[in-house]
Amino acid sequence: MRRPWLLGLLLALVTAGIVALVAGSETSGTGAENVGESGPERVATPASAERGRERRCEATQSNPGGTNNYIPDAPERDSLGSGFVITGLVRSADGCRPLKDIRVQVWLATETGGEQDNRASVRTDADGRYRIETAPTIPQFGEPNIHVGYDDGRYRDVFIRRVVDLDDARAVVGLTLARRG
């Protein structure tokens, strides 16, 4: 080896690059926060939604991977099995008001099939909440993940991908929708 310092420098730079690449990634993918919960189910409350029209909530942003395996117009279904729950509060960015009768689409990989097999449309109730029971999630691609989407036109489209832990009982995914235009 004629120039060992040169080889050492090269490998140190490559190592620094690898460390930067790994450290620069997000554990579950960009923007995929963990929304899993276990224990008794809590009812999401629209925090002081009634107060003041000037109040504004930050709209939920789509995140990368949100549209993975999305098939438009999932059938309206009461459940996708039992053992896991996807629930959340849907509200308007303007005024933070709960939005009733909003169609939310969910899809996920469960013990009964992949993401394209387990999809459903579910509507929010008078309090702006949606809830659907599904079969338990599976880590088809290394981590259980769920998708929630809205693309019915009144508000801006939102497609999000979130993760849960294997032993979680539910995923709580709230959506804050911004008006188009």
Added chain:
Amino acid sequence: MADFRTVALGAATVAVIAVPVTLALTDRHLADASAALVLSTAAGGLAVSALVLQPLLARGRRIARHQILGTVAFVLVLVHVGALFAESPGDAWFALSPDGPTRARMALIATIALFGAVTLGALRSRLSLGGGTWRVLHAYLAAVVIALGIGHAVLTDGALDDAGTTVLIALGALGLLGIPAAHAARSRRARRGQSSGVSIP
């Protein structure tokens, strides 16, 4: 005494091959799973074993086995990835994208390093690298493959959780420690060879 050592080494090799893939394939996440996911899991589990055994084979005189197993490990990784693409192309592309999770980033870098290590091995006689430089580069790439490959498996939920994680970390440590041990063994043999006029490939 030599027989006992051979038997013990053989039993350890069988355990290194059988334990990860058995734990991975018997995990509950594969209940009712597609053939592609089962194939991907099996190939990934066997690739872990192949990588851990590689330094052991590099110690010996017959380097051809080391070369063959290196190629086998690379093919297993390609099968692992190919089966994931068959399972869900969208999720596979996302995993490899800049927005993919850390475990996928680790897997991608480990795969590139494995390709580099196998290519270095195949082109050794044609490259104008000195023997020392070649050995350092090959060992470096091997260490990257084992560290990030095992890291990828540890961060992956489903297969090889709990006891499986302990097995993975133990195998990773064994593989990484095996790299300097293989170098030391080959250096000792080379010195003995030089003193007796026999060259070591």
